Amino acid sequence: AQSVSQHNHHVILSEAASLELGCNYSYGGTVNLFWYVQYPGQHLQLLLKYFSGDPLVKGIKGFEAEFIKSKFSFNLRKPSVQWSDTAEYFCAVRPGGSARQLTFGSGTQLTVLP
């Protein structure tokens, strides 16, 4: 079975700082990778996804993530965070192909100080 690790439980940054949130997964085969964001009081929203092709994926709100197959990683980055980026961020993985369920990491709470 696949698993996902997010090593940073809580990250606190000042506005304009750069962000990198780690995500590592364990699964030997083809994977689809996702980052979801959950703003306070709101539902999970898809930030970006990787299915195949260019390992550098650009998502909404200036976020990007890089799939490094050799490291089983899919880290999320943003060059300059804003106060409105305060939220919880979840990495998720699914075996590529016909499998449907998502396996989520434990989440990283990002707090951006104004």
Add this chain to the structure above:
Amino acid sequence: EPEVTQTPSHQVTQMGQEVILRCVPISNHLYFYWYRQILGQKVEFLVSFYNNEISEKSEIFDDQFSVERPDGSNFTLKIRSTKLEDSAMYFCASSAVAGAYNEQFFGPGTRLTVL
């Protein structure tokens, strides 16, 4: 923009009672899911549903749980006899297709509190 909706937003129940959580998936979607998130823990998969039957289920989804699509628009999760440990946020999701290019859209969740 179409979205997944869930009702109620918060459900409080006594231990041993039955609860039904309701979801209205995006109208042209074919695949439906329930996930839950116990406070402070990961979002966990419960069950997926397609063509009026369960496609996959996790070990969490035991005989106390059932799902149904009673009328072609709603998708429900029933817990027959709630336990304290069922207290969690329950998320419904739907997708148009399964497989490699599936994107799941999540609802806002129902917070279930079992007393």
